Amino acid sequence: MASSTTIPLPARSALLGVLAGARSMTPLAVLVLNHHRPSLAGAWQTWPVLREPAGRLAIVLAAAGELVVDKLPATPSRTKPGPLLGRIGSGALVGAALATTGRGEHVNTGAVLGAIGGLVGTLAGAALRTGGQQTGLPDAVFAVVEDAATITCALAMVSAE
Structure with missing residues (x-):
């Protein structure tokens, strides 16, 4: 029987894409925070921005900023x-x-699956936030739940093997 952390790589690429639809920078930030994890060894670690500590820091700071900016009323619709x-x-x-x-490397497949996931995650997240308005709870409540779910699931996808 497969372990609960056994998720095929294409599915993980697609699911990280879905999470990018929720918070565009969070999945990438989680990945770069695990840059030296042996199970994540791959060509991505040598990509120009991702190989440099300053580039990885910029991604993490952008993700943190996005978590704040998402709650501002002037933030445009996703x-x-x-x-x-x-x-x-x-x-x-x-x-x-x-x-x-x-x-092996399946960059094109991963990119396509991630992009499709990004579209699906964007539309699903927008529907969740719009539907949440009908409850009478502040939008920020749903935004924080979306933040927590995105971070938790991104950690699970990056940790899975």
Whole structure:
């Protein structure tokens, strides 16, 4: 019987993409925070921004900033063209990066799965936040739950083998 942490690499790339749809920088930040983890060894670790400590720090700071900015009333909807393309692109990047780990490189497959995941995660997250408004609870409650779920699930996807 498979362990609960055994998730096929393509599924992990797609799921990290979904999480990028929720918080565009969080999955990538979780990945770079685990840069030296042996199970994540892959070509992504040599990509220009990802190989440099300063680049990894910038990604982590961007993710932290996103957690704050998401709650501001002036933040545009994630489904507007710019934010949507950013989330799809982030999903593609994290999916491609993860796809370089394991047995062989499947960068293109990982990128496509991550991008599709990014689109799905964006639309699902928008629906959740819109539906949450009907409860009468403040939007910030749903935003914090989305933050916690994204961080927890990204950690699970990066830790899975």
